[in-house]
Amino acid sequence: MTNTSPASKADPTKLQAESRNATKAQLLEFWYYFSQNKGAVIGLVIFVLLVLMALLAPLIAPHDPDFQYRDSFLVPPFWEEGGKAAFLLGTDAVGRDMLSRLIFGARFSLFIGVVVVTIALVGGVVIGLVAGYVRGMTDTLIMRVMDIILAFPSLLLALVLVAILGPGLINAMIAIAIVLQPHFVRLTRAAVLSERTRDYVVAAKVAGAGHIRLMFKTILPNCLAPLIVQATLSFSNAILDAAALGFLGMGAQPPTPEWGTMLAEAREFILRAWWVVTFPGLAILVTVLAINLVGDGLRDALDPKLKRS
Amino acid sequence: MLRFLLGRLGLLIPTFFGVTLVAFSFIRMLPGDPAELLAGERGISDERRAQVLGQLGFDKPLWHQYLDYITGIFHGDLGISFVSKKPVLDEFLTLFPATAELALCAIIIAICLGIPAGIFAAVKRGSIADQAIMGTALVGYSMPIFWWGLLLIILFSGTLGWTPVSGRISLMFFFPQVTGFMLIDSLLSGEKGAFLSAVSHLILPSIVLATIPMAVIARQTRSAMLEVLGEDYVRTARAKGLPPRAVIGLHALRNALIPVVTTIGLQVGVLLAGAILTETIFSWPGIGKWLVDSISRRDYFVVQGGLLLIAGIIMLVNLIVDVLYGLINPRIRYN
Numbered sequence: 001m002t003n004t005s006p007a008s009k010a011d012p013t014k015l016q017a018e019s020r021n022a023t024k025a026q027l028l029e030f031w032y033y034f035s036q037n038k039g040a041v042i043g044l045v046i047f048v049l050l051v052l053m054a055l056l057a058p059l060i061a062p063h064d065p066d067f068q069y070r071d072s073f074l075v076p077p078f079w080e081e082g083g084k085a086a087f088l089l090g091t092d093a094v095g096r097d098m099l100s101r102l103i104f105g106a107r108f109s110l111f112i113g114v115v116v117v118t119i120a121l122v123g124g125v126v127i128g129l130v131a132g133y134v135r136g137m138t139d140t141l142i143m144r145v146m147d148i149i150l151a152f153p154s155l156l157l158a159l160v161l162v163a164i165l166g167p168g169l170i171n172a173m174i175a176i177a178i179v180l181q182p183h184f185v186r187l188t189r190a191a192v193l194s195e196r197t198r199d200y201v202v203a204a205k206v207a208g209a210g211h212i213r214l215m216f217k218t219i220l221p222n223c224l225a226p227l228i229v230q231a232t233l234s235f236s237n238a239i240l241d242a243a244a245l246g247f248l249g250m251g252a253q254p255p256t257p258e259w260g261t262m263l264a265e266a267r268e269f270i271l272r273a274w275w276v277v278t279f280p281g282l283a284i285l286v287t288v289l290a291i292n293l294v295g296d297g298l299r300d301a302l303d304p305k306l307k308r309s
Numbered sequence: 310m311l312r313f314l315l316g317r318l319g320l321l322i323p324t325f326f327g328v329t330l331v332a333f334s335f336i337r338m339l340p341g342d343p344a345e346l347l348a349g350e351r352g353i354s355d356e357r358r359a360q361v362l363g364q365l366g367f368d369k370p371l372w373h374q375y376l377d378y379i380t381g382i383f384h385g386d387l388g389i390s391f392v393s394k395k396p397v398l399d400e401f402l403t404l405f406p407a408t409a410e411l412a413l414c415a416i417i418i419a420i421c422l423g424i425p426a427g428i429f430a431a432v433k434r435g436s437i438a439d440q441a442i443m444g445t446a447l448v449g450y451s452m453p454i455f456w457w458g459l460l461l462i463i464l465f466s467g468t469l470g471w472t473p474v475s476g477r478i479s480l481m482f483f484f485p486q487v488t489g490f491m492l493i494d495s496l497l498s499g500e501k502g503a504f505l506s507a508v509s510h511l512i513l514p515s516i517v518l519a520t521i522p523m524a525v526i527a528r529q530t531r532s533a534m535l536e537v538l539g540e541d542y543v544r545t546a547r548a549k550g551l552p553p554r555a556v557i558g559l560h561a562l563r564n565a566l567i568p569v570v571t572t573i574g575l576q577v578g579v580l581l582a583g584a585i586l587t588e589t590i591f592s593w594p595g596i597g598k599w600l601v602d603s604i605s606r607r608d609y610f611v612v613q614g615g616l617l618l619i620a621g622i623i624m625l626v627n628l629i630v631d632v633l634y635g636l637i638n639p640r641i642r643y644n
Contacts, residue, residue, distance in 0.1 A: 039444075147320075148327035151620040153582035156600065160616060163604050164338050240453055244586055247455045248601055263456060270459050271467045278463075281456025288451040296447070 033301035040297020046290035054106040062088070063097035065104040065257045070095055074273045090275045092266065098275060101257035102283050108258040109239045109287055112173055116238035117231050119177035124184020125227065129215045131185065132192025143189070146182035154179040154237075155244055162250045169252040172245045179241070180234045187230055191223030225302040232295035236288040243284050259284045313635050317628055324624060326379075332617040333378050336609050343367060346609060348391070387617065388610035390603075397614035401596060406489025407477060408595030411587070412580045414511055415518035420573065423523040424566075427530025431565075432557060434535065442527065449524030454583055458517040458590040465513060472509050475592035479506040514591045518583045522576040529572040533565040540564075567638050574630025578623050 035041055053060065063069075075091040076083045077098075083090065089098040131142040149157065154176075161175035162168075195201060196219060204218045245251035246260025254265055259280040266276035339346055344358040347365055362368045366377050381387065387397040430442040466474045473479070477491045484498035492511065495503035537543060538561055546560045547553075584597035592598065596615060603611035 039447075144323050144327060147324045148331060151324055151328050151624050152331075152616065153578045153585075153619065153623070155582040155585055156616065156619060159585070159601070159604060160335060160612060163612065164335065164340070166340065236451065240451075243453055244455060247586070248589065249605070260453075260455075263459070267459065270463055274463055277456070277459050281453055281460065284453045284456065285448070285451060288453070289448060292447055292451050 030301050034297050037297040037300050039293045040300070043290040043293025043297065046286065047294060050106050050287055050290065051110060053103055054110050057103050057107055061097075061100035061103045062086075063100040065096065065101045066255050067097075068095045069097075074269065074276070076273070077275050080275075089279055090273075092262070092276050093269055093273075096255075098279055101262060102259070102279055104257045105259045105262065105280065105283060106287070108169070108252060108256065109242070109284070112169070112176075112242045113235040113238050113291075116173050116177045116180065116242070117235050119174070120180040120234055120238075121184055121227070121231055123177070124181045125188050125220070127181075128185040128188025129192055129220065132189040133196065133211070133215050133219070139189070142185065146185050149179065149182045152179075155241060158241055158245060159248065159250055162245060167250045167253060169242075169256065169258065172242055172251040173238075176238050176241045176245075180237060183230055183234065184227065187226050188223060191226060192219055195219050195222050229295060229299045229302060232291060232298055236291040236295070239284065239288055239291070310635065314632060317631050321624055321628060325621070328617060328620045328624070329379060329382060330375075332613045332620075333375055335616065336613050337371075339609065346607065382617070387614035390608050390611045392603075392606055392608045392611075397611050398618075400599070400611065401614065401618055403489075404594060404596050404599050406486075407491075407593060408581075408584050408588070408597060410490045410492065411511065411514055411518060411593060411595060412577075412584060414515040415580060415583075416522060416573070416576060418515055418519040419522035419526055419576070422519075423526030424530050424569065426523075427527040427569075428534055428557065428562065428565075430527070430531045431534030431538065432553075439531075443531065446524040446527040449520045450528070452520050452524075454517050454520055455586040455590055457520060458513070458587060461513050461517060462590070472513050477507065477510050477594060478503065479510075482506060514587050514593055517590070518580060518587045521579055521583060522573075525576065525579070526569065526572060530565065530569050533568045534561060537561045537565040567634070570637065571630060571634055574626060574633075577626040581619055581623065 069087075069091060072084065072087065072091050072095045074093055075087050075095075077090045078085050078088050080090075087097050087099070089102065091097055092101070127142055131139040152160075157179050158172070158175040161178060162171055165171035165174065192215075201214065201218055204214060209218060242251050243258070243260030243263070246258050247264045249264055252258035252261045254261055262280040263277065266273075266280065270277050336347070337343070342358075344361045344367070345351060345353055347367075348357070348361045350357070353361070359368070366374055369377070385398055387401075389395065390397055390400055393400060426442050426446070430439040433439050462474055465472045478495065482495070482498070482500055482503045484494060484500060484503065487494050487497055491507040492504065495507040538557075543556060543561050546556045551559075581597070584593075584595060585601055586597070587593065588595045588597035589601050596619070600612060600615045600619075603609075603615070
């Protein structure tokens with residue numbers, strides 16, 4: 001389309017520079033609104049620290065997360081009586097260092113979040129785009145299938161899917177992605193429905209854009225804001241659900257240092273060794289809280305209705 | 310109104326059949342030999358396999374099996390648990406009151422604390438109280454409830470010794486089930502201390518299960534109130550000189566509560582998913598624990614029946630909420 005425009009013939013480099021400036025201005029505006037929300041900035045900082053911790057785990061963890069120190073079972077954290085400086089947050093029932101396991105656990109949680117959201121987002125967006133764009137029977141069929149998935153409590157459906165696929169981290173992630181997908185489908189479809197009759201879409205159609213181009217290049221970029229917010233929410237949900245599955249023995253299997261699995265292993269010691277229960281859960285809470293704070297900030301920054309108020 | 314109701318029902322019927330299809334396929338998608346899985350026996354002979362498959366109707370064509378399954382559902386036949394050898398529906402009905410009692414207590418706690426907190430935060434927008442309430446709500450919303458339950462057990466059962474760790478009532482008490490709700494039954498029994506024992510068993514699981522719904526309701530109430538407080542009719546009410554209490558209680562709250570009703574309805578799914586975790590932690594003899602135990606015991610007819618019944622409950626509650634929403638908000642009804 002740009003080929004026929006007189007402006008682009010006149011000076012394409014100038015146009016490109018203008019478009020770059022516009023993107024920069026948009027980003028700056030986004031950052032302005034996002035940084036207004038102090039909680040969101042704190043959440044972002046914590047999240048970045050968690051990512052760094054996950055990436056640098058082998059460098060910063062004081063011990064091997066799976067190594068069992070036979071002379072140090074259930075050692076309390078260093079500030080408690082009987083604690084050892086070598087194990088800052090104590091050890092678990094088989095003598096593994098809690099802090100190292102927690103640091104390595106960040107890798108699993110963030111990995112779960114990224115993979116689950118990617119599968120659910122890509123699948124959901126494609127299905128939602130097709131439903132909203134094609135309409136008719138396809139749309140009805142897709143939406144009914146999504147209704148069916150949403151009729152089950154997410155954790156129950158994930159549990160049942162894991163029962164079919166077999167326990168394990170990968171299967172748990174697939175199950176959670178399937179359960180979270182309908183939210184993306186619904187959002188994308190709703191956004192497409194409101195966009196598809198707009199002038200710019202009609203103009204692209206008249207100019208001869210094909211279906212794929214219309215769906216992915218013309219309409220999709222204008223539906224992104226709610227999807228980004230939903231992706232953040234799904235990220236934290238995925239971490240929570242995976243931890244819950246791990247806790248029920250249906251997610252990551254021992255000795256994986258996944259936080260939910262660690263909690264499951266620690267359950268029988270709750271009245272004897274508070275630290276083996278407290279720290280993994282705290283790690284889940286802090287991670288999920290940080291992501292939800294970022295999600296709130298993104299919603300405020302991306303929602304034009306809130307900006308005006 | 311009738312058209313609205315019929316429209317909703319029309320949407321529900323295909324979903325219901327879809328749900329039955331999911332439950333039906335579940336058993337047939339399990340890896341391994343179905344006869345061994347469903348008989349709960351390993352290395353069975355060909356003769357026994359044919360007998361088991363014939364008994365369960367698995368030797369018929371798939372469409373015939375599905376038809377039998379649907380017919381069974383409408384006759385209240387959801388299969389037989391091969392652990393207890395009792396019909397799945399009977400087991401469900403025995404255990405459901407425990408979950409219902411827990412979920413009802415949880416939602417009452419969530420509403421009684423969540424709505425006032427949300428209103429207060431909205432009215433005092435930007436204040437320290439608002440920030441504290443919304444901060445707490447976000448923490449509640451982000452809470453891994455299985456961990457939260459364990460923490461409460463450590464504190465209240467372990468350190469302080471105030472509440473029991475598990476179960477619905479102390480083993481000292483024994484009385485017949487009338488309603489299945491331990492709080493009511495313990496009162497009816499007239500046994501001294503029974504009611505208090507039931508309350509002390511119920512309190513921690515209810516708080517754990519209430520945490521997420523409470524946070525969601527508080528957040529939703531606050532944003533709905535903020536929206537309504539900016540409306541012209543609220544300004545008019547203020548301009549008339551009405552006291553703030555009347556403006557908030559009479560004019561703003563009634564309209565703000567409309568979206569909150571939907572939010573409360575949507576919590577049913579959250580409660581039932583939460584019940585799976587809460588009941589497991591507190592050894593609460595309800596359907597959540599029953600399902601988790603059945604999955605690990607490979608009692609697949611129970612899982613199949615439980616899936617269908619829970620989805621059915623959620624769909625039913627959503628329908629009721631939709632109708633209520635239509636009743637209190639005429640704009641929805643006439644569109």
